[in-house]
Amino acid sequence: MFNQWNQGKSSIAIDLASPAGIGIVKDLIRHSDVVVQNFATGVMDRLGLGYARCGKRPVF
Numbered sequence: 001m002f003n004q005w006n007q008g009k010s011s012i013a014i015d016l017a018s019p020a021g022i023g024i025v026k027d028l029i030r031h032s033d034v035v036v037q038n039f040a041t042g043v044m045d046r047l048g049l050g051y052a053r054c055g056k057r058p059v060f
Contacts, residue, residue, distance in 0.1 A: 016047055029054045 015021040026049065029035055035054075037044055044050045 022048060025049055026054060 014024050016025065025047075029049065045053070
């Protein structure tokens with residue numbers, strides 16, 4: 001049943017400690033409508049990926 005529900009989904013692992021990883025996430029956010037994250041409060045801002053830095057398009 002798990003395979004049926006998750007068919008067609010993909011995942012990615014990104015190293016947020018590297019500048020290349022941050023660039024990948026910024027590009028993903030730029031092309032997304034919704035961003036769902038599970039970090040503690042302030043972590044996205046500290047990484048430079050917060051709402052104010054990534055534009056007003058995606059819903060956080």
